[in-house]
Amino acid sequence: MPICHKLRPAGTYDGKQGFTYNAGIAAETVGSTGVCMHLLTIPPGGRARAHKHATHETAIYMLEGVTVMYWGAALEHRMEVAAGDMLYIPADMPHLPFNPGPGPATAVIARTDPNEQESVILLPELEALVPA
16 A cells, blocks of 8 residues: 655756756655656756656746746747746756855746656757757
């Protein structure tokens, strides 16, 4: 029989996207089968690699700071996300977030993939489309 789990983000793992995440709810930590949730702090100037999450949706709640995300087939759209905002990213949507600074940006991230990194697909061909 499944059991309930309570945890505090403690350990970290390096994501394929180029960020270090605080481990949270995932198949790897609590045996979840349909969702993962973790905490991410992006330092000023931090930038992810262009990527998407195959067949999995993402929901983000910004706790502090501001990030900018480029998204779309050619990363042609730009969106600013600030503390208090919620963000939805559809499955298979290419995106590239970064923190323009000056302070850190922290968010709670939830995905319909129970594994921390299984559905991440890097898109290096899109990297040059976003200004450095």
